[in-house]
Amino acid sequence: MRQINTIRRKSIAFFVFTLISLSYHLGCTKQSETQKAAHSESSAIQTDLKQPITDPVTESLKKIATHFRFAASLEREILKTIRPDFNLPMTQFEILSTVLDQRVGIKKNFARVDCKLFKIEPQNSLYLFFKQCQNPPVRVADVETKIKNQITVHFYTSEWSSVVGQSVVLTAADRVCVLTIEDDKLKRLSCENTNMALDQALDVQELRLKEFVFDQKAEFQVQVSGGFYKNLVEHRKLSLKIPFDGKIKIIEKELKVRDDFAELDRSQKTGTEHIEIQNTQKQPSEGVDGQKSNEEKSKKNNQEDNQESNQDGRKEDKQQEKHTEEGHKEADQESSQHEKSR
Numbered sequence: 001m002r003q004i005n006t007i008r009r010k011s012i013a014f015f016v017f018t019l020i021s022l023s024y025h026l027g028c029t030k031q032s033e034t035q036k037a038a039h040s041e042s043s044a045i046q047t048d049l050k051q052p053i054t055d056p057v058t059e060s061l062k063k064i065a066t067h068f069r070f071a072a073s074l075e076r077e078i079l080k081t082i083r084p085d086f087n088l089p090m091t092q093f094e095i096l097s098t099v100l101d102q103r104v105g106i107k108k109n110f111a112r113v114d115c116k117l118f119k120i121e122p123q124n125s126l127y128l129f130f131k132q133c134q135n136p137p138v139r140v141a142d143v144e145t146k147i148k149n150q151i152t153v154h155f156y157t158s159e160w161s162s163v164v165g166q167s168v169v170l171t172a173a174d175r176v177c178v179l180t181i182e183d184d185k186l187k188r189l190s191c192e193n194t195n196m197a198l199d200q201a202l203d204v205q206e207l208r209l210k211e212f213v214f215d216q217k218a219e220f221q222v223q224v225s226g227g228f229y230k231n232l233v234e235h236r237k238l239s240l241k242i243p244f245d246g247k248i249k250i251i252e253k254e255l256k257v258r259d260d261f262a263e264l265d266r267s268q269k270t271g272t273e274h275i276e277i278q279n280t281q282k283q284p285s286e287g288v289d290g291q292k293s294n295e296e297k298s299k300k301n302n303q304e305d306n307q308e309s310n311q312d313g314r315k316e317d318k319q320q321e322k323h324t325e326e327g328h329k330e331a332d333q334e335s336s337q338h339e340k341s342r
Contacts, residue, residue, distance in 0.1 A: 057122050058104055064127075064143060064151060065100035067179055067186045072097045074189060074214050078222060079196070081248065082207070082240060088196075089113060092155055092163055092175070096141060099129060114162035131159065151179040157195070165197020167204045171232065177212075189214040194226075203230050209238075219243060228252075 072093035080086045089111040090098075099118040101108040110116045115133035118140075122128075125146040130137040142154040155175040157164065164172070172195040180188035191212040198205040209226035222242035227234040234255060241249040 060145065061100055061120070061127070062104045063184065064145070065097060065104055065106070066184075067151060067181060068093055068097035068100060070186045071177075071179060071189055074222075078212070078214075078224060078240070081242070081250070082224070082238065083198070088163065090163065092141075092160060095163070096129065096143075096153070149181045151181065153177045153179070157193070164195055165206070168195045168197050168206060172206075172208070187216045198228075204232065205230055206232075207238075208234075227255075 072091060075091045075093050076086075079088070079091070090113055095110070095113060098108050098110055099120065102118075103120055115131045117132040119130050119132055119137065120127055121130065125144060127143040127145075128139060129141040129143070131140050138159050140156055140159045144152040144154075146152075153176070155177075157172050157174050158169055161169045173193045175191060175193045175195070177189065177191040179186055189212075192210070194209040194212040196207045198207055206229045207226065208229055209224055211223060211225040213223045215221060215223075220241040220243050222240065224238070224240040226238050228236040228238065236255060237251075237253040239249075239251040239253075243249075
């Protein structure tokens with residue numbers, strides 16, 4: 001009986017031990033599963049925090065920045081084709097593309113420009129670019145994306161003197177460019193009133209382009225037409241055509257400029273020369289006549305002086321004769337008195 005009781009006690013104890021061990025292992029398994037789930041959730045949260053938060057404005061500006069970088073390279077290459085000595089630090093599209101790159105987080109620096117502080121104010125489909133180097137900020141350009149697959153850029157020329165030149169700022173209209181986008185790529189660029197001041201010595205010289213077109217689908221991908229101006233007058237025409245395959249065609253034609261003031265200047269110059277010639281012709285004759293008249297006057301004066309001196313001499317002689325006659329009379333009277341007294 002004692003053996004049976006001991007066996008029963010051992011079996012009960014083993015059963016209890018087995019239950020405790022099972023419950024422990026089950027508890028550990030559940031705890032590990034919950035820990036794994038919590039760890040996975042926390043790691044998912046961390047990965048979400050590492051991902052940059054993007055907004056529609058930033059995404060739109062990134063796309064515009066890509067197109068402006070390509071437009072800036074086109075603009076510079078076309079201007080260097082026209083003038084190989086073109087040495088402008090930054091063009092208008094290069095400045096706007098740099099502003100956009102800095103806005104979307106791309107590290108890019110400005111070259112030698114008058115201002116490096118810009119801000120962009122989004123207004124629905126319109127982006128306003130401001131220069132912040134003065135107070136209040138100055139509005140330099142507008143970028144509009146209202147039409148699908150089209151970007152319109154309006155440059156306010158009066159605020160771009162450091163790029164286009166002071167003479168262009170005073171005389172030229174605002175520049176307007178239209179970019180056509182297909183498959184997220186720039187396919188066409190067309191600009192009006194592309195003006196640039198050239199090296200100026202004594203005269204005001206400008207490059208004015210009425211047509212500034214890049215069309216990837218056209219036979220001539222680049223077409224530029226305009227002229228070179230001197231003192232606000234066109235004196236040389238320009239035509240540039242760059243085909244997809246072949247030679248570049250660039251034509252510069254010298255113009256016969258009609259100067260309405262040239263004849264007036266010539267007439268004034270000839271008039272002054274004629275007057276000077278007449279004066280030079282009159283001066284020697286007047287000199288001879290003057291000498292003659294002076295000689296005659298001097299002769300007359302000498303004659304008059306001689307006459308006056310002669311008259312004075314005659315008067316003196318007459319007076320002397322009178323004195324001598326009176327002296328003779330007095331002497332005769334005295335002698336007659338002496339004779340009477342005797």
